[in-house]
Amino acid sequence: MTTWDLQGMQRHLLICNGSTCMEAGAEEVTLAVRDEIAKQQLDAKIHTSRTRCNGRCKDKCVVISYPDATWYNVPDTTIARKIVTEDVPPENVLFTLSPSGLSRNTDSKAIKGISKEKVAKRQRALGENGVKKAVLFVGHGSRLEQGNEEVREFVERSKHLIDPAILVETCFLEFASPNIEDGIELCVEKGAEEIHVIPIILLHAGHSKLHIPAEIEHASEHFPHVTFTYGQTIGIHDEIFEILKARLQEAGLDPAQKHEDTAVLLIARGGSDPAANGDFYKISRLLWEQLDVKWVESAFMGVTTPSVEEGIERCMKLGAKRIVMLPYFLFTGILMERMKKMCVEYQQLNTDVSIELADYFGYHPRLQNVLIERAKQAMSGTSTGMQDLENYRAYAKEHGPAHHHHHH
Structure with a gap:
């Protein structure tokens, strides 16, 4: 040197x-x-x-x-x-x-920040009562504020399933406030010495493998007295099939009945992670196993193929007379608005086939069971998310920290 x-x-x-x-x-x-x-x-x-x-x-x-x-x-x-x-x-x-x-400098825009003295006082005060724990749920975030409000309301409805002594907060990866950094700071300000970060994300891809672990690693440098654990994504879980079947039922397709000429087109946002796309296909197959329809096909709104248009064409080529578009999205947003228009356009172009749009996966009450399970796994040290942190550390050592552009 x-x-x-x-x-x-x-x-x-x-x-x-x-x-x-x-x-x-x-x-x-x-x-x-x-x-x-x-x-x-x-x-x-x-x-x-x-x-x-x-x-x-x-x-x-x-x-x-x-x-x-x-x-x-x-x-x-x-x-x-x-x-x-x-x-x-x-x-x-x-x-x-x-x-x-x-x-x-009184002319500067510097924010006040976290008081080290106050944090230290809280730590001392908590000494007799044991470690203060926090569960920090991380939503993706939407440009449409209604989608962000759905996340906040869902976490609020789920709080009663978590020990009242545990602090529960919500933050977002992008498009909304507070972001993850602010969410962690809020937990620290309220005295948390253990923060369990739980991603409310459907599939395990770049956000959950790199961007959220990067925020946790960054925070651990700032708050060496805080223990961080990381939960796993929603992933493949028995409850998700119950939610998908409930959405089909609401759309007029009885999951218990046989539907000879019906195709269900399961639609994801789409991403570049091969393993996440593979998991999505696995979900499509497992859903088909639980239905009595002839076809369950997969399609994506962007980034990868097959596109929604290609998915609908495939369903028609296979002989489907009824196609139910089933969005695998957690929250409403721009893509959901786009899909509504798509459904109308495809129906107008294909009058001999019934094309319907089911409600998006969303924050169904059954999803609470999955997220509470993920939180308990993180708190008990049995979450696969901890391996994600290890994998991220290895990645950062080789490639440097993962940077994610935060949208506000």
């Missing part, structure tokens, strides 16, 4: 390269700072170091300058260059540390 002669150095810039800052453009900030130093011919006077997370993720990206001990919020490369020339706008100066303590 390089060993620089630091004689003559006048400033040291610490550039946060933690996962949140990296996701927000820390690499570009780092390169801009170093490029500006070279342009200003200050290489012998200003030294830079990449650091891990500095614990101010909401102020991303963060650069700390010494010896003046000033913390900066650096949202772009323009501000990054101004740090070198010491011409930073007041609103981008977060804090200055002096012998008398930390002073916060």
Whole structure:
């Protein structure tokens, strides 16, 4: 490794390269700072170091300058260059540390953050009563607020099945607030020393294999006193077939009766994970085993094939006179609206076949049984989700932290 002669150095810039800052453009900030130093011919006077997370993720990206001990919020490369020339706008100066303590710049947009003192007090207060536990449910999140409200209401309805001494919170992977980071912080603020993260996700793919574990690993760096466990996805479970049959029953297809010319077209969102797509086909096959219909076919709304259109064409080629589109979605949203239009269009184009749309899988009461089971597995240490954390650590070691773009 390089060993620089630091004689003559006048400033040291610490550039946060933690996962949140990296996701927000820390690499570009780092390169801009170093490029500006070279342009200003200050290489012998200003030294830079990449650091891990500095614990101010909401102020991303963060650069700390010494010896003046000033913390900066650096949202772009323009501000990054101004740090070198010491011409930073007041609103981008977060804090200055002096012998008398930390002073916060009143012009900055820095948030207050979590009080370490309050967290420590809560930990001491809980000492006599044992460890405070939290279950943090993670919904996917939807651009349609109605879909996010469905998640919140479902968790609220499920709380009575969990020990009242356990804190229960809800957060989202994307599109909605609070995000996972905020959800974990909320649990910590309320005194949690054990946080069990349970994904409300149907199939085990990129989100559950990489993005949620990345958030847990990131949080464990910030809160070393907190124990994290990770639950498994809904996956293949007996209850999901009962829910799917209930949706077919609501659509007028009696699962107990024989339906000679009927095809059920099970429709997923679609993804690039081969194992998740394989699980979806397995679910289609197991559903067929429990119905007396001639065909249960699989289709996807995007990313992979067969498409919904191809699925409907296949059902018709096989001889189906009635096709029931059965959406395998947890919440309403843009795709559900799109599917309603599809159903109308396909029916208009194929008048000799009955094409109907069943309600989406959704937050059926039976789903509570699955998620409570997943939470209990996580709390008892028997969840396969812990292997996912191990797999993620191996992945991050080889490829670096997984970055997921958060939509708000």
